[in-house]
Amino acid sequence: MKKNLFVKLIALALGFSACHDPSELGFGLGTDGKLNAIFTDTVSVQYSTVLSDSSVNGNGYYILSGKAVDPVFGDVEAVAYFQPSFLPQFNSSGNYLTNADGSLLYDTLSLKENPIIDSLAIRLYCDGSRVFGDTNAISTFRIHRLKNVMKSSNYNSDEKLEYDPQPIAEFSFNLPQLRHDSTNALMAKFVYLPKEVATEMVQAAHEAKGNNDEFLKKFKGFAIVPDKNNKAIYGFGTGLINLSGLNSSMIPYWHYSGDTTSTYYIFNINGPRYTHYDFNRSKTALASLSKSKNEMPLNASTDRLYLQAGSGISPKIDLSALKYLGKDMKVAKATLEFQIDASKLSPQFGKQFYMTLAEADAKNQQRRNSANQLVYLYNGQGDVTVGDQYVLSDTTTYFNVDITQYLQKQIFKGDLNKQLLLLPGTPTTTTGTLILSNDNLSRLVFLKPRLLLYYNRY
Structure with a gap:
């Protein structure tokens, strides 16, 4: 079994070497300096585009x-x-x-x-x-x-x-x-x-x-x-x-x-x-999105995800399928890889360069704490009012979001029934943190993402 996994790992690594740096994919993750982590990008993570029922932008810049x-x-x-x-x-x-x-x-x-x-x-x-x-x-x-x-x-x-x-x-x-x-x-x-x-x-x-x-x-x-x-x-x-x-x-x-x-x-x-x-989205691929029907699966939108500041439109990532990998999984590295759909870029509608993560609630809305404040993921933690900063480079078509710390925490808690929202963000006064940005209309369209996951077995 271990031999088959190792062969699969080498084959996958070679297949991705054209578009990924080996260090990014987890080479050298073992304590002995050898490649001994299991890699997969085939976990059935579910993706969709969701619409927030409210988009707060009062008192913005x-x-x-x-x-x-x-x-x-x-x-x-x-x-x-x-x-x-x-x-x-x-x-x-x-x-x-x-x-x-x-x-x-x-x-x-x-x-x-x-x-x-x-x-x-x-x-x-x-x-x-x-x-x-x-x-x-x-x-x-x-x-x-x-x-x-x-x-x-x-x-x-x-x-x-x-x-x-x-x-x-x-x-x-x-x-x-x-x-x-x-x-x-x-x-x-x-x-x-x-x-x-x-x-x-x-x-x-x-x-x-x-x-x-x-x-x-x-x-x-x-x-x-x-x-x-x-x-x-x-x-x-x-x-x-x-x-x-x-x-x-x-x-x-x-x-x-x-x-x-x-x-x-x-x-x-x-x-x-x-x-x-x-x-008015009636003539677009997002026509079916509404407050009463606020989620559009990936396969219903030609395998694309949508993000737009100001509108409440954002990608949702359902991680619950990871629980089927077993309780003995130890995450070494986990990266969500989003590829920009260059055909949807327009000089008249700018890219959204700053993004952050938050947990979604049962209604596909950004989760709030007991004080009714919007909360984000920060260094793998939840219930904080600022989120980690992820920045899109203007020279690449890929956008990577590291969720290693978050998955490690959720596995430790035994709770992988989670959905995350990728949100447009604006920098705060705290270095490396963002909050939701709704004072603009910058946007992105992503092709079908992948979860690049390295893990060990106990």
């Missing part, structure tokens, strides 16, 4: 607006909602200033009597990392006032907010128009709003006396709504609160009688904010 047609994932419309906020106070090093209780200190907008309002500008900054569709075509947008103030808790991307039907401003541009003529750097787009909105804004800010919560309760925000004929979607950075100036903002200007210059105040867009997405 970007808000998106526009319309585009993705040839793989279908039509999508994005509407940006946001509410301006006071700027926090910083010291000369750029660090936040806080109250005694640790809460942020905010700037105070103080007015003298009888200010004369000059203008109000929305400064929309697009850094180019969140653009999708035909960005050479001219896109038109309209700004509407929300009918109610936004809540401070997170929003799902399928939630809609009511706004006044009559827009207060309209603007058009394409991506080349945002580039500086000589440096080619992307510049902000300034959109001017009616003076009465500016009057309301500065008065509410003055009365709040630096209390950001009070200002947010009084001043209703805005929706950026795309024209129905648009062909591109743009992401406008709200970003980390910092002093770089590379974020979107709102700037009212005013002066007093006798002044020769205007006074201004910068409101950031780090208050409540999110993007509403409306997807």
Whole structure:
């Protein structure tokens, strides 16, 4: 039996040597320096594409607006909602200033009597990392006032907010128009709003006396709504609160009688904010996916798996078949190998480069802990609010995910009835970790994956 396994191992290793580095496949895993682990890529791991019932993107680094047609994932419309906020106070090093209780200190907008309002500008900054569709075509947008103030808790991307039907401003541009003529750097787009909105804004800010919560309760925000004929979607950075100036903002200007210059105040867009997405997949291979039917087996999608940020679409990996390998299995190395379907790549819809793993629950949703927080896999552990970082190289068609530690832990627990989700991620402030990313529409399509598994017997 051992001889047959050894022969099979050598044959498989030779067969894969053209596309795999031997060290990656587990050569030298034995304690004596010899090839003594059993290798298989034939375990009947089940794969599918699933759809999350909710895709939270509130308070992200970007808000998106526009319309585009993705040839793989279908039509999508994005509407940006946001509410301006006071700027926090910083010291000369750029660090936040806080109250005694640790809460942020905010700037105070103080007015003298009888200010004369000059203008109000929305400064929309697009850094180019969140653009999708035909960005050479001219896109038109309209700004509407929300009918109610936004809540401070997170929003799902399928939630809609009511706004006044009559827009207060309209603007058009394409991506080349945002580039500086000589440096080619992307510049902000300034959109001017009616003076009465500016009057309301500065008065509410003055009365709040630096209390950001009070200002947010009084001043209703805005929706950026795309024209129905648009062909591109743009992401406008709200970003980390910092002093770089590379974020979107709102700037009212005013002066007093006798002044020769205007006074201004910068409101950031780090208050409540999110993007509403409306997807139409009816003419795509993903047409059967819905909230009531949220899983599509691999064989029902021409042996392909789909991943798209913002939409809740992600691959699911069912590991339960591994239990049939026996309880005496000791995992030496386990790698999920995903091959990118290059035929589905498009320069208009960027690749998703960062990914992470999480366990799926019985409803194909990312598992949550007892505090209702989304949890991930981190160093083989579960129930943590950040996940391991896996990064796609732009120079390869393969994407490998190491699940060795996780499988070792599950075998020790005697629990291999597990399903994992491969999720789009965005880096956190902790090096090498990610959380779910829904503030963009980057995507990937994978050919049928393989589990490259090396294991020993006790």
